[in-house]
Amino acid sequence: MEQNFQLELAREFVFYTNKSVFLTGKAGTGKTTFLTQLRRSLPKRMAVVAPTGVAAINAGGVTIHSLFQLPFGPNIPGSEASGTFRFGREKINLIKSIDLLVIDEVSMVRADLLDGIDSVLRRFKDRNRPFGGTQLLLIGDLQQLAPVIKDDEWNLLKPHYDSVFFFSSKALQQLDLVRIELTHIYRQTDQAFINVLNQVRDNQLDQGGLELLNSRFVPSFSPKRGEGYIILTTHNASAGKINTGHLEEISEESFFFDARVTDDFPAYSYPTDETLELKIGAQVMFVKNDSAKERRYFNGKIGEVVSIADDAILVKCPGDTMEIVVEKATWSNLRYQLNPETMEVEEKIVGTFTQFPLKLAWAITIHKSQGLTFERAVIDANLSFAHGQVYVALSRCKTLEGMVLSSPIEAHSIRSDRQVASFSEETTANPPNAGQLQEAKAAYQKNTLFEAFDWHAVQRSLGQIGKIYREFQVTDDSLKERLKLLTDAFDRDILMVASRFRNQLNHLLAASGNAVDASIQERLGKAAGYFQEKMSTAIRPEIDSLKPESENKALQKAFLKAQEELERNLFVKSACLEAVGKDFSVAGFLKARSRAEHDFVFQGEKDRDIDPQKPLSNSDLYKALKSWRDEVAADHGVPAYMVIQVKTMTEIARSLPVSLKALEGIKGIGKSKVNRFGVEIVSIVRSYCTEKGISPSPQMLIDEPPAPKVPSRETTLSLFREGKSIEEIAAGRSLAVSTVESHLSHYIASGDVQVEEVFSKERIALILEFVGEKPVNSLTEIKAGLGDDFTFSEIRAAVSLLKTRHAE
Incomplete structure (x- = not known):
């Protein structure tokens, strides 16, 4: 398979582009193996889904309905059926983080179900892009089993869809879907058999092919015991009747084995019987691949029970020299979750099913045989009632000689769908090539970079605030003027x-x-720094000043919602700019964006969520933590509550974590924050404990005391006192010039630095003259009045000086 060009092409498209891929191919061409290898090596965050419980268990994934909480009935376009389900924060974060969605056995997925997936992904990701911008990998063969739909359901859907098949999905038709057909067959090696299977698959069975197949018709065929033939039939009732009848014919004692089911493992996903009845002499099929090194059996291998004990069953398979000792195996029901530390999509086992990996196998339905391989099979497909059933049944066999027909194949039993044939022909006729792959790789990288510098989400958020002003008829002209100044500056400077x-x-x-x-990369770094500074100085400080003073609760609620969306977009944008500005890679960008979407917390009133009636433990420590937090926020140009939340600081003040390990246990502090701020926080707590004479318990003194870190602005002041210029300090400490100036503005306000040491005394005087004695509400408003000749740093210093004078 390593030399298979189509498989390698599919791998490259999935790994290194954001193109959605339809991977198809005849039975036995390696689609399942490709998925298995993908799970082991793909760097993207991936989720695997399938249309049925058994298919999901076999694919190592979950059902479509469970992941996306979709109803089982028809999903009528425009009905927004998925919107009736409430999604928890954990599920929302998971959905937002999926880079690649794999849909296995997509031939059985209905068009309306695929559009349901699209509606959920748009709802929680990018509403303007198909599937929210998520890359899809659709795996399946349209010439095999088709979707199941009732007549009354199709009557509801057919006004909206050309067909029931997935390719009629309205969302999918908006994608430039890469179609890759695997052509090398691994299951069969007899070219004559392969040719006739292809004729059946394509509904082009000629007279010669029909005669070759019907040469395997053996009237009243009765396989001998131990030959390992399995009957493939069209209906569950027929398969069950055959298995029960053969088991009853065996005079040996019955043994019953109950499965052990733990936690969440629904009955419709059971891979074999919950109570397995076996007898010595029973023909059985393995329903799982052997996980042992010897690989003694595989899913679909047929054998006969020769011995039964409580903890092991011996099975003899045709052609094998030794019996297989079969022990109980465990299947896992998975649920996807997002690891808050690594931001990786992880599989969580939510339930297990433990049973012997066997089931009675004198007969099986064609539907349940999909994906299996049989050495010997008896096929009763003349009563085929569904598209693709005859092909599925015939293609399960490894050889023509191992296949017996219990009834002759009739031309009318080979059913195909005209639209399926058309879609398949187009797939075959237009395969992608290496040139298209390179173009897609380059486009993926460029689109990712462009996304980092795309500000339309922030623009829409600002526009939403203006819309709220108009809808609620806000009459405060100063608010409207501030918003106009802010949006004008945003349009011009960003x-x-x-x-x-x-x-x-x-x-x-x-x-x-x-x-x-x-x-x-150097240009990316400079651009990222520029936009970060603009966010820090021109947008974030002004957001709170846009809030209307009103008793109208509907207005307050609408504004808080708009404010949350604006701050979320700014928070995510900041993380994306940081990712591209340092050492750009697509994988690093995706991870940074996902982490930011997960880490963002909006608190509305921010620091006002402390209950005034509840006494605050160690209030002096809380104040020290808050002072440190505000300084860090200023250094990084982000709102203070995004550094550390009020509730987290309150808990730190209460529990006094004096080790990094203890700190990590505080809710709201994970490994990432411990790595970034842990030493500083623990140092503050230890200093407080020393000052107050508090002796921490030995359990909490696990780590060596961290070296205390000098506050950032104190370092700036020290360098400034040494005679270094603002530009030299900024370059030496990898800070923005505006950040250094903000540090010094703090000391201007405290009186430790004279304003003329940093800025022109004359220019500060002009600013103070403009401001006068009126209250200062908005730096942007002052900046707009003074013009571009004055910087935000100068204005901030002047305002600090003004506040000092008022305090005096």
């Missing part, structure tokens, strides 16, 4: 600059052959 930079980036990438070289 949107227009970002548009020009994307054009420059496009030319730079074209010149470098779409490689992010050192010169491009």
Whole structure:
């Protein structure tokens, strides 16, 4: 398989592009093996789903309905059926984090179900892109089993869809789907048999092919005991009757084995009988691949029970020299979850089913045989009632000689669908090539970079605030003016600059052959720094000032919702800019974006959630933590509550964690925050304990005391006192110039630094003259009045000085 060009092409598209892929191919071409290998090596966060419980267990995934909480009835376009289900925060974070969604056995997925998936992904990811921008890998053969639909359900759906098949999905038709057909067959080696199977699959069975198949018709065929033939039939009742009848004919004692089912494992997903009845002499089929090193059996292997004990069963298979000692096996029912530390999509076992991996196997339905391989089979397919059933049945056999027909094949029993045939022909006729792959790889990288500098989500959030003002008829002209000043500054300093930079980036990438070289990375770093500074100085400080003062609760609720969306978009944008500005990679960008979406917490009133009636433990420590937090927030240009939440600081003040391990146990503090801020927080707690004479318990003194860290602005002040310029301090400490100036503005306010040491005394005087004695509500408003000749840092310093004078 390593030399299979189509498999390698599929792997490259899945790994290194964001193109959605339909991977198809005849039975036995390696689709299942491809998925197995993908699970082991794909760096993207992946979820695997299938349309039925058994298919999901076999694929190592979950059902479509369980992951996306979709109803089992028809999903009528426009009905928003998925919106009736409430999604918990954990499920929302999981869905947002999926980079690749694999849908196995997609031939059985209905078009309306695929559109249901689209509606959920759009709801929680990007509403303007099919499937929320999630990459899809659809695996299956349309010439095999078709979706199941009742007449009354199709009557509801047919006004909206051309067919019931997945490719009629309205969302899928908006994708530029890459179609890759696997052509090398691994299951069969006899070319004549392969040719006739292809004729059946394509509904092109000629007279010669029909005669070859019917040469395997043996009237009244009765296999001898131990030959390992299994009957493939069309209906469950027929298969059950055959198995029960053969078992009753055996005069040996019956043994009953009860499965052990733990936690959540629904009955419709059981891989074999919950109570398994066996006798010595019973013909059985393995329903799981052997996990042992010897690989003694595989899913679909036929044998006969020769011995039974409480903890083991001996099975002899045709052609094997030794019996197989069969022990109980365990299947796991999975649920996907998002690891909050690694931000990886992980599989959580929520239930298990433990039973001997066997089932009675004188007969099985064609439907349940999909994906299995048989050495010997008796096929009764003349009563086939569904599209693809004859092909599925015939293609389960490894050889023509191992197949026996209990009734002759009639031309009318080979059913195919015209639309399926058309879609399949188009897939075969238009395979992707290496050139298209390279184009897709380059486009993926470029689109990711462009996304980092796309500000339309923030623009929409600002527009939503204006819409709220209009809908609720807000009459405060100062609010409207602040919003206008902010949006004008946003359009001028961010949107227009970002548009020009994307054009420059496009030319730079074209010149470098779409490689992010050192010169491009340098430009990315400068651009990211520029936009980070603009967010820090021009947007974030102004958000709270836009809130209307009103008793109208509906207005307050609408504004808080808009504010939350705006701050979320800014928080995620900041993380994305940081990811591209340092050492860009697509994988790193995706991880940073997902982590930011998960980490964002909106508290509305932020620090006002402390209950005034409840005494605060160690209030002096809480104040010290809050002072440290505010400084860190200023350094990083983010709202303070995004560094550490109030409730978390309250818990730290209560529990006094004096070790990194103890700190990690505080709710709201994970490994990532311990790595970034743990030493500083623990140092503050230890200093407080020493000052107050508090002796921590030995259990909490696990770590060596961390070296205390000098506050960032104190370091800035020290360097400034040594005679270094603001530019030299910023360069030496990898800080923005505005950050250094904000540090010094703090000391201007405290009187430790004179304003003329940092800024022009004359310019500060002009700012103070403009501000006068009126209350200062908005730096942006002052900036707009003074013009672009004055910087936010100068204005901030002047305002600090003004506040100091008022305090005096």
